[in-house]
């Protein structure tokens with residue numbers, strides 16, 4: 001009995017020590033900048049309690065949580081920095097910080113048009129097998145092709161419309177010419 005009563009306070013004392021053993025770290029990530037449409041680094045391995053701080057460079061980027069299945073689609077209920085417009089000659093870069101709560105993977109992307117499909121994606125603790133960061137990146141890039149196809153399909157319509165307009169204008173001109181000829 002005496003033993004347990006003595007040990008109990010010791011156990012309580014030991015607890016704060018084990019917690020203090022790990023000092024949370026802040027992982028710094030550059031958004032865009034000289035490296036182009038990328039996060040540098042684009043993968044971070046973080047411990048629970050760590051932070052990831054994003055430093056936004058020139059242009060107008062975001063860092064927005066997504067999912068492995070939909071790399072370039074904001075995750076419902078996920079985080080986003082919102083757009084961070086930065087002038088080319090800006091002296092300061094705006095920052096955005098997220099806290100890593102566990103060892104689960106966090107997928108993220110830039111919401112700016114064309115940035116995600118060109119490879120502007122990011123991950124915290126991505127699996128080293130299975131759904132790897134590389135696969136996530138390939139999925140994002142594959143969307144560029146889909147987007148291109150969609151856009152070229154849309155582009156075809158205005159072309160047709162302008163053809164018709166041109167033909168209309170031509171027939172009107174011809175019509176007028178005929179009219180003026182008959183008037184003379």
Ligand SMILES: [Cu+2]
Pocket residue numbers: 032037060061062110111112115116120
């Ligand atoms: Cu971007």
